[in-house]
Amino acid sequence: MDENRPVTVIKPHTGWLDLHLGELLHYKDLIFLFVKRNFVSLYKQTVLGPAWAVIQPLLTTVVFSLVFGNIAGLAADGVPTFIFYLTANVMWGYFSGCLTTTSSTFIANSGILGKVYFPRLVMPISTVLSKLIDFAIQYAFMIIFVIYFALTNSGVHPNWYMLMTPVLLLQLAMLSLGVGIIISAATTKYRDLRMLVSFGVQLWMYATPVAYDMFSIAGFAPGGKYYHIYMCNPVTPIINMFRYAYLGIGGVDWFYYGISWVVTLVILFIGVIMFTRVERTFMDTV
Amino acid sequence: MSLPMIEIDNISKEYRLGVIGGTTLNAELQTKIAKLRGKEDPNSKIGAKQPTHRNERFLALDGVSFNVMPGEAVGIIGHNGAGKSTLLKLISRVTAPSAGEIRLRGRVASMLEVGTGFHPELTGRENVYLNGAILGMTKAEIDRKFDEIVEFAEMAQFIDTPVKRYSSGMYVKLAFSVAAHLDSEIMIMDEVLAVGDAKFQNKCLGKMGDEASSNNRTILYVSHNMSTIQRLCTRVIVLDHGRVVFDGDTPSGVAKYLAVNRESDTVNYLENIERSRYCQRGIVMEKVSFPEKENNLFLQGGKVHFRLQWRTTKKLLNVVMRAYVNHVTATPVGFTSIPFGDLDAGQHFETDVEIDIAGLIPGSYYLSCEFHEIDSSGATTWQDCADNMLQFEVLENREIKLELMDHTNKVAWNHNNWGSIRFQVSSDNRLVK
Structure with missing residues (x-):
C-alpha cells in the first residue's frame, strides 16, 4: 500500500514547464467556493446588493455620454450614444475588473497563501469567474436596452455575430487573467507596479475604442495611418466585434481578431509560467 | 518494512x-x-x-x-x-x-x-x-x-x-x-x-x-x-x-x-529588567542569584535558596517584600512575603530567602520579587518590582516519583489540568460495608 501512495517531492527548483496544471482539477471545488465567497461577501450588508453591479457601468456610461457624446460631440456611428458606450463599458468593465483584482493576487491574499498550500492559480481563476456573475447582470441589463433600441428603429441592428459572445468573453477572461498574473508575479518584487495598474488600465482604455468610435477618427479607421498599430491592441478587435454583434455598427477585421487570439494565448502562457515560478517562494519576499 | x-x-x-x-x-x-x-x-x-x-x-x-x-x-x-x-x-x-x-x-x-x-x-x-x-x-x-x-x-x-x-x-x-x-x-x-x-x-x-x-x-x-x-x-x-x-x-x-x-543563569543583575511604571523606585533591587550553585536545577521536594541585593533611595515606612513563583507558562503558583519594617535612605541589604518547594511538581518556573511600602493609613505603594528575574527547574526526585506512582496509580502529572503543586496529604481509608 505504501508504494501506491502518491509521492510529493519538494525541491528547490523546478523546470520552466513544470506547471502542475492537473492539480487544479483536484481543487475545482475550492475554485467554486472562492467564487461563492467573493460574491456573497461583496454584497452582504449592502442595501442594493447585486444592483451595484449595474449601477457602476450605468454611471460610467452616463458620464461618457455626457462628456464625449454631448460636450465633446464625438459621433457614435449613427446609434444612440447611451447604447454605444454601454456595450463597450460592459465588456471593458469585465476586463479591467479582472485585471486589477488578479494583479494583486499575491499581496491581497498573503494571509491565506502564507499559511496553507493549494495551487496558487486557484485564486486568480476564481477571481475571473466571480467577475462573470457581475458581467451576467450587466449583460442582461444591456440586452434590455439593445432590444428597446432595436425595436424603436434607432439604428441598432443586432445580428448573428451575437453567437460569438461566449468566445469573446472567454478570450477577455484569458487575456485579463494573463496580464493580471504577470503583474501579480512582478509585484512580489516591485511594488511600484501596483501603483501603475490603475493608471495603466486607464491608459489602455483610451487606446481601446471604449469611449469613442474608432471608425470616425481618420487615423484609426481602416486604411488610416495608425490602423495597423491601433489594431494590435488585443482588446480592440474584441470590443469591435462585440459592438458589431449587438449594434450592427463598425466592422470586424478577422485578421486582427486572429492576432488578438495569438497575443492572448502568448500572454496567458507567459503569465502562467511566471506565476508558477513566483508562487513557490513569494512568501519570502512579499 | x-x-x-x-x-x-x-x-x-x-x-x-x-x-x-x-x-x-x-x-x-x-x-x-x-x-x-x-x-x-x-x-x-x-x-x-x-x-x-x-x-x-x-x-x-x-x-x-x-x-x-x-x-x-x-x-x-x-x-x-x-x-x-x-x-x-x-x-x-x-x-x-x-x-x-x-x-x-x-x-x-x-x-x-x-x-x-x-x-x-x-x-x-x-x-x-x-x-x-x-x-x-x-x-x-x-x-x-x-x-x-x-x-x-x-x-x-x-x-x-x-x-x-x-x-x-x-x-x-x-x-x-x-x-x-x-x-x-x-x-x-x-x-x-x-x-x-x-x-x-x-x-x-x-x-x-x-x-x-x-x-x-x-x-x-x-x-x-x-x-x-x-x-x-x-x-x-x-x-x-x-x-x-x-x-x-x-x-x-x-x-x-x-x-x-534554558536561561540557565544563576545570577541576574537586575538593571535591565523592565520595571512597571507604577514602581516608585524607593527601593532598587540590584542583583539576584542562586548562591553556591552552578546551575538552576533543584530537586523536587527540596528548597530553593536565592540571594537578593538591594538598596533604599529614600526613607520608607513598613517595607514588605513579596516573592512569587510562576510556572513558565505564566500560571501563578504561589507567593511568600517578608516584612522589613521602617528603613532609612541609602541603606544596602543582602537578603537570603529559602522557599520550601516540597509540593512543587517537576517543571520550569520563574521567580519574581516586588517591594511595597505600607504607610500609616494602610495604603500600599510599589517601590520596585522585577518579573521573572530568575528561572529555575525542578527535577524529578526518583524516591518521590516512586511514591507518587504508588499513590496515583501511575497517572502522569499534567500541569495544565492539575496545577503545579501536589498537596501533602494524610488519608485514612476505612471499609464501611
Whole structure:
C-alpha cells in the first residue's frame, strides 16, 4: 500500500514547464467556493446588493455620454450614444475588473497563501469567474436596452455575430487573467507596479475604442495611418466585434481578431509560467 | 518494512537579511545606475561595507534530515528562531527550500494557523466547506464528514450563523474540527492547540493521539508547551539554529530542549529588567542569584535558596517584600512575603530567602520579587518590582516519583489540568460495608 501512495517531492527548483496544471482539477471545488465567497461577501450588508453591479457601468456610461457624446460631440456611428458606450463599458468593465483584482493576487491574499498550500492559480481563476456573475447582470441589463433600441428603429441592428459572445468573453477572461498574473508575479518584487495598474488600465482604455468610435477618427479607421498599430491592441478587435454583434455598427477585421487570439494565448502562457515560478517562494519576499 | 511517510533530505532554507524583496523599481534602478557610473550606491546604508550589504544571508535551516514513519507523532521543539516554523512551512509547501529535497507519501493537512480563509461574513456551514476545500478536501468529502465535524465542534446550534458573531472560542473549535477531520495521512500543526478552553484542548489532544495510534496518521507538532508535547508525541526532534541537535524519545528530548534553551543563569543583575511604571523606585533591587550553585536545577521536594541585593533611595515606612513563583507558562503558583519594617535612605541589604518547594511538581518556573511600602493609613505603594528575574527547574526526585506512582496509580502529572503543586496529604481509608 505504501508504494501506491502518491509521492510529493519538494525541491528547490523546478523546470520552466513544470506547471502542475492537473492539480487544479483536484481543487475545482475550492475554485467554486472562492467564487461563492467573493460574491456573497461583496454584497452582504449592502442595501442594493447585486444592483451595484449595474449601477457602476450605468454611471460610467452616463458620464461618457455626457462628456464625449454631448460636450465633446464625438459621433457614435449613427446609434444612440447611451447604447454605444454601454456595450463597450460592459465588456471593458469585465476586463479591467479582472485585471486589477488578479494583479494583486499575491499581496491581497498573503494571509491565506502564507499559511496553507493549494495551487496558487486557484485564486486568480476564481477571481475571473466571480467577475462573470457581475458581467451576467450587466449583460442582461444591456440586452434590455439593445432590444428597446432595436425595436424603436434607432439604428441598432443586432445580428448573428451575437453567437460569438461566449468566445469573446472567454478570450477577455484569458487575456485579463494573463496580464493580471504577470503583474501579480512582478509585484512580489516591485511594488511600484501596483501603483501603475490603475493608471495603466486607464491608459489602455483610451487606446481601446471604449469611449469613442474608432471608425470616425481618420487615423484609426481602416486604411488610416495608425490602423495597423491601433489594431494590435488585443482588446480592440474584441470590443469591435462585440459592438458589431449587438449594434450592427463598425466592422470586424478577422485578421486582427486572429492576432488578438495569438497575443492572448502568448500572454496567458507567459503569465502562467511566471506565476508558477513566483508562487513557490513569494512568501519570502512579499 | 513500510516506507517513511516523510523523508527530509538535507534541507536548507536561506533568507536574505535586511531589506528582503519588495524593493521599489526606482531604488533598484538607482543602485544599478550608480554602479554603472562608478558612484556610491545611494541606497546603501551609510558606512556599510558593500560586500556585506549585498550578500548577508541567514540560514534558517541548515542541512536538516530526518524520516518520519507512519503512525508516529513527532514533536518539533526549539527556541524562537530555531527553524521550527520554517520547517513546517517547507513541508506544507508554503515556500520552497533553498537546497535539499522533501518526499511526502500522502496528503498533507497543514494547520499553521487555525481557520485559514475563514470569512467573517459567511456562516459556519459555508466556512466549513471553504476551509475544508482550502485544506485540500473535495466537496463530496466534506459532505460526508460534515455532521462529524459539527458534532466534534459542539456547534450544531450556531452552524448557520455568520462566524463574525462567534466568540473566539467557537471560531477556534469549528476551525480545529475541520482540520482534524481531514482525510490526510500527514498532519502538520503549529501550536494551534494553544487556543480554546482547557476542556476542548484535551479533546483535541485526545483526537490527535487516537488518529496517530489507531488510524496510522503521521503528526508533526510544533509547540513551546512541553506538557502537550509530552502528552501527544512519541518522538521529539530538537532544533537549534537550524540544525537537528536531538532526535529521539520524548522525555530525553524535552530535557535536551530545556538544557539548550534554558536561561540557565544563576545570577541576574537586575538593571535591565523592565520595571512597571507604577514602581516608585524607593527601593532598587540590584542583583539576584542562586548562591553556591552552578546551575538552576533543584530537586523536587527540596528548597530553593536565592540571594537578593538591594538598596533604599529614600526613607520608607513598613517595607514588605513579596516573592512569587510562576510556572513558565505564566500560571501563578504561589507567593511568600517578608516584612522589613521602617528603613532609612541609602541603606544596602543582602537578603537570603529559602522557599520550601516540597509540593512543587517537576517543571520550569520563574521567580519574581516586588517591594511595597505600607504607610500609616494602610495604603500600599510599589517601590520596585522585577518579573521573572530568575528561572529555575525542578527535577524529578526518583524516591518521590516512586511514591507518587504508588499513590496515583501511575497517572502522569499534567500541569495544565492539575496545577503545579501536589498537596501533602494524610488519608485514612476505612471499609464501611
